[in-house]
Amino acid sequence: MDPLTFLLEPLQYGFLTRALLVTLAAAVVASVLSCWLILMGWSLMGDAVSHAVLPGVALAYIVGVPFSIGAFIFGAGAVALIGAVKSTTKLKSDTVIGVVFTALFAVGLAIISRTPSQVDLMHILFGNVLGVTDGELWQVLILGALTLAIVLVKRRDLTLLAFDRTHAHVIGLNTKALGALLLGLLALSVVVGLQAVGIILVVAMLITPGATAFLLSRSFDRMLILAVVITTTAAVAGVYASYYLDLSTGASVVLAQAVAFAVAYFAAPRTGLIHQLRQRRRRRAGSAAGTAG
Amino acid sequence: MTLSHAAGATQPAIAVEHLSVHYGDVTALDSVSFTLDRAQVCGLIGVNGSGKSTLFKCLMGLVTAQHGSLSLFGQTSTAARKGRLVAYVPQSEDVDWSFPVSVGDVVMMGRYAHMGPLRHPTRADRSAVEDALQRVGLTELRNRQIGELSGGQKKRAFVARGIAQDAQLLLLDEPFAGVDKSSEATIVELLHELKSEGRTVLISTHDLAGLPRLCDRAILLHQRILAEGTPSDVLTHANLARAFGAAGTSSVTTPTAPGA
Numbered sequence: 001m002d003p004l005t006f007l008l009e010p011l012q013y014g015f016l017t018r019a020l021l022v023t024l025a026a027a028v029v030a031s032v033l034s035c036w037l038i039l040m041g042w043s044l045m046g047d048a049v050s051h052a053v054l055p056g057v058a059l060a061y062i063v064g065v066p067f068s069i070g071a072f073i074f075g076a077g078a079v080a081l082i083g084a085v086k087s088t089t090k091l092k093s094d095t096v097i098g099v100v101f102t103a104l105f106a107v108g109l110a111i112i113s114r115t116p117s118q119v120d121l122m123h124i125l126f127g128n129v130l131g132v133t134d135g136e137l138w139q140v141l142i143l144g145a146l147t148l149a150i151v152l153v154k155r156r157d158l159t160l161l162a163f164d165r166t167h168a169h170v171i172g173l174n175t176k177a178l179g180a181l182l183l184g185l186l187a188l189s190v191v192v193g194l195q196a197v198g199i200i201l202v203v204a205m206l207i208t209p210g211a212t213a214f215l216l217s218r219s220f221d222r223m224l225i226l227a228v229v230i231t232t233t234a235a236v237a238g239v240y241a242s243y244y245l246d247l248s249t250g251a252s253v254v255l256a257q258a259v260a261f262a263v264a265y266f267a268a269p270r271t272g273l274i275h276q277l278r279q280r281r282r283r284r285a286g287s288a289a290g291t292a293g
Numbered sequence: 294m295t296l297s298h299a300a301g302a303t304q305p306a307i308a309v310e311h312l313s314v315h316y317g318d319v320t321a322l323d324s325v326s327f328t329l330d331r332a333q334v335c336g337l338i339g340v341n342g343s344g345k346s347t348l349f350k351c352l353m354g355l356v357t358a359q360h361g362s363l364s365l366f367g368q369t370s371t372a373a374r375k376g377r378l379v380a381y382v383p384q385s386e387d388v389d390w391s392f393p394v395s396v397g398d399v400v401m402m403g404r405y406a407h408m409g410p411l412r413h414p415t416r417a418d419r420s421a422v423e424d425a426l427q428r429v430g431l432t433e434l435r436n437r438q439i440g441e442l443s444g445g446q447k448k449r450a451f452v453a454r455g456i457a458q459d460a461q462l463l464l465l466d467e468p469f470a471g472v473d474k475s476s477e478a479t480i481v482e483l484l485h486e487l488k489s490e491g492r493t494v495l496i497s498t499h500d501l502a503g504l505p506r507l508c509d510r511a512i513l514l515h516q517r518i519l520a521e522g523t524p525s526d527v528l529t530h531a532n533l534a535r536a537f538g539a540a541g542t543s544s545v546t547t548p549t550a551p552g553a
Contacts, residue, residue, distance in 0.1 A: 156412035171406040172375040218438040
């Protein structure tokens with residue numbers, strides 16, 4: 001098969017074109033957010049928000065409103081609940097996050113178990129990117145564009161918040177509002193990512209691209225650009241792999257991102273494992289030569 | 294050094310009255326009162342848990358005292374922060390040194406309060422960063438990632454951020470921990486320069502030996518203020534025994550010895 005046919009053949013199906021667009025939009029939004037999340041140390045928070053939206057999605061399907069409304073309400077609600085419980089106990093934040101998100105996830109499962117005919121649990125959990133309707137595609141594109149626009153306008157303040165919250169406060173910025181904004185953006189990007197890879201795997205899109213780019217960057221702007229490039233490549237590779245190898249689309253997108261991470265982990269210049277081992281050997285050789293001479 | 298008599302310039306840099314902070318049953322600060330005039334370098338000394346960090350947090354508006362009042366340059370802490378008057382140089386362990394920012398980026402963060410909402414640097418911002426980098430001697434290292442600096446250079450980067458901010462009050466938390474002697478001397482010289490420009494510097498430090506060279510004033514804190522005045526007034530054996538206990542005094546027997 002020639003390369004052009006290879007690339008164009010899947011796109012003759014409308015559902016695959018929509019799948020590719022949704023996956024790309026979700027991946028780009030999530031990868032941009034992931035740069036701040038991993039620097040804030042909020043990976044678990046991403047996991048929590050993505051699981052906590054389950055009751056919202058279920059209720060939205062039952063009531064018949066766009067899934068993104070239900071998902072956002074429960075995502076933001078989970079964040080608020082975690083904040084409220086944390087500020088009134090001495091429990092560590094990962095404990096509070098664990099309690100809240102599993103409880104909300106269970107609420108979602110309970111709701112779905114009582115209404116089995118209307119909601120397909122597997123689609124919510126693992127995504128249904130091949131069944132995306134035009135309406136859902138538009139929801140994803142509009143919310144994705146909105147999220148990206150807010151992030152780009154506020155990016156310097158968000159970076160300062162992640163790097164040095166005290167300095168941000170001391171120069172008069174409202175750090176609580178900035179933190180809340182970032183959590184709201186996190187909830188939005190979870191909503192955007194749901195259709196593509198589902199609740200369980202959306203957290204991968206919110207962590208892995210940022211983590212991969214971090215291994216390859218010494219400046220934040222470079223990290224942002226790399227995260228987008230890596231995730232775009234992984235999304236396209238994942239969708240094509242799912243078509244030609246007949247794999248679950250969400251799974252193959254996340255796997256492609258994991259492969260990119262593994263490559264960076266082993267082969268990154270300066271920080272990669274191969275470089276570290278080589279340096280260690282060189283140092284050992286150097287010190288051996290030193291003692292011999 | 295003559296103080297300016299322009300309107301508002303006669304207020305002390307810090308005025309604290311009967312400040313008390315409790316965390317549950319624990320008393321962190323107990324009716325602390327002092328004033329710090331402008332253009333002074335003041336050392337804040339005390340053991341771990343003596344309330345130094347809490348006092349810093351009060352000055353920065355991160356902790357609200359249950360009792361008492363504090364003002365910075367005659368304003369509330371909030372107004373002083375909005376007026377960009379306060380800069381903070383964090384302890385090394387509070388900084389994420391693997392964060393992907395360059396030295397120049399960090400110094401530019403001092404200018405954020407001067408910029409519009411998009412934080413787009415103007416020519417004035419760039420030249421302020423340039424000047425600040427030059428003053429701390431980091432111009433050549435401006436593109437280094439922040440974690441690739443030595444201990445002393447890291448501190449200087451954060452002092453440069455305060456300079457770029459054009460802050461009038463600089464709060465330094467343990468600035469000499471993990472800093473070699475020559476870098477320490479550079480930083481001390483820099484702080485004296487800032488003072489001669491009319492800026493006020495408050496330093497939380499364990500370095501009792503260096504105190505007389507560094508500071509005009511010293512405050513010895515142990516929940517309450519045990520002593521304040523010139524470093525030699527404060528660093529008496531009797532005071533140090535009260536603040537640090539018997540073990541502490543034996544390790545700092547000659548606090549006035551230069552460079553010890």
